[in-house]
Amino acid sequence: MSHPLLLSLFQNINATAAVARELHHLGIGPSDLSVVASDHHVEGTIARQIDGSPGSELEDSPAASRFGALSGYVLAAIAIGLPGTGAVVAAGPLAAELSEVAGHVAGDLKATLIKAGLPESEADRWRAQIERGDAILLGAHVRSGDSHKVESAMLRHSMGQVVRTEWQD
DSSP states (O other), X not given: OEEEXXXXXXXXXXXXXXXXXXXXXXXXXXXXXXXEESSHHHHHHHHHHTTOOOOEEOTTOSSXXXXXXXXXXXXXXXXXXXXXXXXEEEESHHHHHHHHHHHHHSOOHHHHHHHTTOOHHHHHHHHHHHHHTSOEEEEEEOSSSOHXXXXXXXXXXXXXXXXXXXXXX
């Protein structure tokens, strides 16, 4: 089954946390938010901003180096160090996709963004911004409700662009 996936880049932790709270009020559940940031410090800071807490080490999975139990607006998150990039998935359905990629082909954020529907050049630009720590990626999986309201909320807090695509479960 497919549903809308809205992706956007945010300049800082405060903007990311603000939109996560707003999306929660629009009915986007914690398991339908994906956050990709540059490092574990950013992940922990996001968790604190949204009244959550970062999780503990996973000893049996080196590719998926941390499990985050983020309560609040982003919940039951997986944090994955992507070899060669330093990017970290802090939460959500994109975490499952990247965890599979990280376990099999050393993690490729760009490939996951392309799979989500971004053109290759845009995916490469977004990946570079995330890796440099210049942006935080937030994805909202809209399984019910008004995706246009979700898009408007994201646009208000984002760096200027919201990409709408279809995501296959």
